[in-house]
Amino acid sequence: MSSLGKEYNNHVETLISIFTIDKGTLQVLLLRKKSEPYKGYWILPGNILKNNETLEDNVTDAVYDKTGLLNVYIEQCYTFSNIDRDPDNRVIATSFIGLVDSTTVEIKREERKNIETAWFSIDELPKLGYDHENILKRDIEYLKKKIINSNILKILFPSDFTLPELQHVYEQILGKELDRRNFRKKFIGLDLIEDTFEKNIGFNGRPAKLYRFKDDIKEINLF
Amino acid sequence: MSSLGKEYNNHVETLISIFTIDKGTLQVLLLRKKSEPYKGYWILPGNILKNNETLEDNVTDAVYDKTGLLNVYIEQCYTFSNIDRDPDNRVIATSFIGLVDSTTVEIKREERKNIETAWFSIDELPKLGYDHENILKRDIEYLKKKIINSNILKILFPSDFTLPELQHVYEQILGKELDRRNFRKKFIGLDLIEDTFEKNIGFNGRPAKLYRFKDDIKEINLF
DNA sequence: GCAAAAGTGTTTTCAATACACCCATGG
DNA sequence: CCATGGGTGTATTGAAAACACTTTTGC
Numbered sequence: 001m002s003s004l005g006k007e008y009n010n011h012v013e014t015l016i017s018i019f020t021i022d023k024g025t026l027q028v029l030l031l032r033k034k035s036e037p038y039k040g041y042w043i044l045p046g047n048i049l050k051n052n053e054t055l056e057d058n059v060t061d062a063v064y065d066k067t068g069l070l071n072v073y074i075e076q077c078y079t080f081s082n083i084d085r086d087p088d089n090r091v092i093a094t095s096f097i098g099l100v101d102s103t104t105v106e107i108k109r110e111e112r113k114n115i116e117t118a119w120f121s122i123d124e125l126p127k128l129g130y131d132h133e134n135i136l137k138r139d140i141e142y143l144k145k146k147i148i149n150s151n152i153l154k155i156l157f158p159s160d161f162t163l164p165e166l167q168h169v170y171e172q173i174l175g176k177e178l179d180r181r182n183f184r185k186k187f188i189g190l191d192l193i194e195d196t197f198e199k200n201i202g203f204n205g206r207p208a209k210l211y212r213f214k215d216d217i218k219e220i221n222l223f
Numbered sequence: 224m225s226s227l228g229k230e231y232n233n234h235v236e237t238l239i240s241i242f243t244i245d246k247g248t249l250q251v252l253l254l255r256k257k258s259e260p261y262k263g264y265w266i267l268p269g270n271i272l273k274n275n276e277t278l279e280d281n282v283t284d285a286v287y288d289k290t291g292l293l294n295v296y297i298e299q300c301y302t303f304s305n306i307d308r309d310p311d312n313r314v315i316a317t318s319f320i321g322l323v324d325s326t327t328v329e330i331k332r333e334e335r336k337n338i339e340t341a342w343f344s345i346d347e348l349p350k351l352g353y354d355h356e357n358i359l360k361r362d363i364e365y366l367k368k369k370i371i372n373s374n375i376l377k378i379l380f381p382s383d384f385t386l387p388e389l390q391h392v393y394e395q396i397l398g399k400e401l402d403r404r405n406f407r408k409k410f411i412g413l414d415l416i417e418d419t420f421e422k423n424i425g426f427n428g429r430p431a432k433l434y435r436f437k438d439d440i441k442e443i444n445l446f
Numbered sequence: 447g448c449a450a451a452a453g454t455g456t457t458t459t460c461a462a463t464a465c466a467c468c469c470a471t472g473g
Numbered sequence: 474c475c476a477t478g479g480g481t482g483t484a485t486t487g488a489a490a491a492c493a494c495t496t497t498t499g500c
Contacts, residue, residue, distance in 0.1 A: 004234065004271065004312075007273050007274055007275070008234055008271050008272070008273060008274070009232040009233070009234070009274060010232070010233055010234070010235050010272060010274050011227060011231055011232070011233070012233050012235065012315060048227060048231050049231070049233060049304075049315075050230045050231060051230055051231070051232060051233050051313050052230070052306065052313070053306075054304040054305060054306065055302065055304040055315070056304070076301065076302065078299065079278065079299065079302045079317050081272075081277040081278040081279070081317075082277060083275065083276075083277065089227075090274045090275070092235060092272075092278070094302050094304075
């Protein structure tokens with residue numbers, strides 16, 4: 001069993017779509033590729049898997065190495081195994097989603113000067129290398145299913161956020177507009193968030209109330 | 224890039240939970256292991272991945288080799304990468320679910336005399352080798368989510384089935400009882416099935432009407 | 447005082463649930 | 474005629490959807 005031929009050796013990599021909310025918009029972290037193939041294209045962070053680590057360990061390390069972020073919430077999404085998805089090698093890719101709240105991101109953003117990274121709104125993605133556009137789309141679909149059936153977005157939001165901000169992110173991920181009154185009614189009725197009694201001053205129009213997620217997480221069907 | 228060290232070589236396998244309905248009960252196909260480790264235990268069918276095939280091709284071949292079944296409907300479920308899930312080697316496993324209708328199964332069942340296979344009700348599973356119990360449970364959870372959000376069970380049912388049979392399988396997978404009247408109302412209202420005007424004679428009690436799934440598949444939230 | 451965005455309540459509609467009686471067959 | 478399982482209708486409940494006006498701030 002342990003003497004399998006060379007044709008059974010495979011390379012496996014992890015790839016991760018790290019999402020955050022910045023200025024009320026859902027963004028994904030991409031790296032700029034500095035060598036051929038796909039030089040100059042943007043790609044998802046990730047790493048080749050060693051044979052003494054799990055996929056989850058590997059992707060956690062990759063996130064730290066390439067972004068400086070620790071304690072990123074991750075979930076496995078899908079495994080891609082097309083023969084020619086990498087022109088040089090046969091590499092199988094297992095994709096993950098990662099979620100970080102924007103306040104954490106601000107702190108860590110400056111730490112990796114040697115790697116070119118950028119956040120992109122999921123509505124305005126650049127040209128991606130390899131099959132990463134396809135993979136990212138699937139990761140977004142996965143996220144969409146998750147937010148319908150759980151309050152996973154809690155992870156993305158710092159302690160103070162407004163309901164219009166929260167609603168905007170739901171609309172972005174679900175790809176449709178939601179009624180403001182019904183959204184408030186529903187979310188407040190779910191008993192997941194609480195009023196901070198602060199207000200979001202300094203913007204146009206009436207200031208929005210600031211909320212925070214409660215500590216206890218209940219998994220509920222939201223939509 | 225193509226000269227990665229040995230530590231980046233990994234073995235990958237596929238594993239599949241093939242489900243069918245037999246005598247109105249959801250069953251899964253298992254193989255009996257004939258050599259150590261886990262000799263005599265039951266395991267999920269699957270195969271080691273070669274570096275010139277996709278996971279989907281590999282699992283399709285595995286299904287044919289080990290069961291004689293062709294054209295099995297498959298979906299990828301999850302990838303398992305614990306270091307010690309196989310005591311001999313480090314092997315990463317990608318699990319799939321497969322669905323076959325019971326009439327097809329009957330025809331092919333006799334073709335593989337050299338491999339010991341058996342169907343087990345998902346309520347009465349034997350002792351499984353490796354981490355296959357864990358994987359099978361996850362596959363069943365995946366199936367559960369699928370049948371809530373789609374009419375995937377269409378694949379499991381031959382042209383003639385009764386609503387009580389269909390209901391029984393839903394109850395088995397969901398793990399709870401459903402009201403007969405509401406189940407009928409809902410399923411008939413979904414416009415997915417049609418009356419064959421035949422009856423299921425020869426059993427106790429009033430004969431049940433036989434239905435068939437319509438050809439056009441609409442993906443709808445069912446429960 | 448006006449533009450801009452936030453906050454609020456009511457009505458309608460539809461799906462989910464709960465529930466009890468009659469029907470067709472085999473023995 | 475009786476045991477067994479299949480088939481049917483109605484009333485209630487609760488969530489989702491549709492919808493328009495008022496409030497608070499910055500300028």
